[in-house]
Amino acid sequence: MKFELFVALRYLLTKREHSFISVISLMSVLGVGLGVGALIVVMGVMTGFSTNFRDKLLGMQSHMITGVRGAPLRNYERYMQKLSAVPGVAGVTPIIYAEVMLSRGGSPKGVILRGVDTETADNVLTVGKDMVEGSLDALGQDSEVPGIVLGKELADMMALTVGGQVNILSPSFRGSAVGFTPRVKIFRVVGIFKSRIYDFDSSFVFVSLASAQQMLGFKPDTAMYLDLRLADLDATNEMAAKVERAVGGPPFYVRTWIDMNGNIFAALQLEKLGLFVVLIMIVLVGSFSIITSLMLLVMEKTRDIAILMSMGATAQIIRRIFLLQGVIIGVVGTTLGFALGLSTAWALKEFQFIKLPPGVYPMDHLPVLIRGHDLALIALTAFGLCFLSTLYPAGKAAALKPAEALRHE
Incomplete structure (x- = not known):
């Protein structure tokens, strides 16, 4: 010592x-x-x-999104294949996003509608794991009345349960004898989720991609953007550059979870x-x-x-x-x-x-x-x-x- x-x-x-x-x-x-x-x-x-x-x-949103500025994304499956091959990308799914009015018995409520592909959504979103009633896969089932999945707070607010029906008024208009009127479509509740984040549970609804395309006037091979899930969130900035190169640069844009939720x-x-x-x-x-x-x-x-x-x-x-x-x-x-x-x-x-x-x-x-x-x-x-x-x-x-x-x- x-x-x-x-x-x-x-x-x-x-x-x-x-x-x-x-x-x-x-x-x-x-x-x-x-x-x-x-x-x-x-x-x-x-x-x-x-x-x-x-x-x-990020389970309800995504780690990263990419799409075309000012226009829908045509032939999205081709870009999904390119992005799936990028090392570090854990999942890709197409999304259609719109603000719509949901009504039942004369009580309208503004909500955010997301059209999702049920086959690939679970690779990116965690809403399927947050289901308390029904399932997200039920959106893809063939039925005369298309399915809809809503948050627990919204369902309680509008007294809705699985099997109930709601009307959705879309922002796209159609011509008629009395002029232009909003599109109205009936949906059947096939699931209720609870993320424990009030803004999501009270304002988000999910429908199938095909139903969203039909209601909003999109062609069958069209989405608004692609949602991506990354294998490593710490490599977000590095992955943004790789994704931008994979889709070919402008007019494509890339936004990360840091850009969307930085504050x-x-x-x-x-x-x-x-x-x-x-x-x-x-x-x-x-x-x-x-x-x-x-x-x-x-x-x-x-x-x-x-x-x-x-x-x-x-x-x-x-x-x-x-x-x-x-x-x-x-x-x-x-x-x-x-x-x-x-x-x-x-x-x-x-x-x-x-x-x-x-x-x-x-x-x-x-x-x-x-x-x-x-x-x-x-x-x-x-x-x-x-x-x-x-x-x-x-x-x-x-x-x-x-x-x-x-x-x-």
């Missing part, structure tokens, strides 16, 4: 003349530990919430950063306690320091002794915080004893997701603050003059 480490451990572990210093050192360790533990839990919850929310949001996720990231800054203050308080305890220790051990220096210990050795004491406090506190934070995060994830009110959040329990880079950032920040706290006391100890220190003893 090196001389500096040996002396530093003796100063920390042996009984001191003033027990008050030991109490401050203990409070320093606890302060750092509580701060690190709180950071791990809060960062895990924030990461889990944003990831869960992102998965729910939402930027707000979540800002909130996470704000909480990190607030909670790091707890670690900062612990690091200030390290300064106090080391300064008091320097005052208590002035004679010992002077004797060590008179026996040949250099200022660098004295500085390293007190730096090591602060580092040991920081390491012990950080380790304690990791044990506390990781065990609490595991308990929250495993037992789910904190429930969230249904209908308010897109999940029914507090989500927790621990990521390695978050843990590394927390550890480096806590250890860095503890190390910086040792610089001033160590410098003061190294600056002592042996003759002056012993003269006052």
Whole structure:
């Protein structure tokens, strides 16, 4: 064991003349530990919430869309084959999108209609997994009255159940003896989904691609755009360039989930950063306690320091002794915080004893997701603050003059 480490451990572990210093050192360790533990839990919850929310949001939308600017996409199957061959594209499906009026018994409601291909929709959208009644595949069944799938909130709002019928007024008009009138088509409810995101559950309806083409006046080989699911969301920007090259560039456009929902996720990231800054203050308080305890220790051990220096210990050795004491406090506190934070995060994830009110959040329990880079950032920040706290006391100890220190003893 090196001389500096040996002396530093003796100063920390042996009984001191003033027990008050030991109490401050203990409070320093606890302060750092509580701060690190709180950071791990809060960062895990924030990461889990944003990831869960992102998965729910992108399950109803898509990771990426591509189409022709200002015009429908003709012969979409050819482009689907090209995009399916792009490495990193996990699924492609055609979509027809329109804002329509849904009515039943004289109570109209504006909704967003999406015409989907039931054979490929499950490769991109998660609405099939969110069904609480019926199924998305029922949209493709041959019937005189085409099927429709709606959100749970919308179904409750309009008192609809599976088997009920609704009217849809489309924005396309047809000529008649009295002028132009909106197209009206009757649909039968074949499924109800619940994504737990209110805007989707109260405003989204799904019909088959063929029904949407017929109602909105599209030709059979036409869609508005293609929805894509990516194998890796972190490679979104890189994949956007690949997809654009695959479809041939302008007049095609490519929009990613970041383009379409950037404000939402930027707000979540800002909130996470704000909480990190607030909670790091707890670690900062612990690091200030390290300064106090080391300064008091320097005052208590002035004679010992002077004797060590008179026996040949250099200022660098004295500085390293007190730096090591602060580092040991920081390491012990950080380790304690990791044990506390990781065990609490595991308990929250495993037992789910904190429930969230249904209908308010897109999940029914507090989500927790621990990521390695978050843990590394927390550890480096806590250890860095503890190390910086040792610089001033160590410098003061190294600056002592042996003759002056012993003269006052």
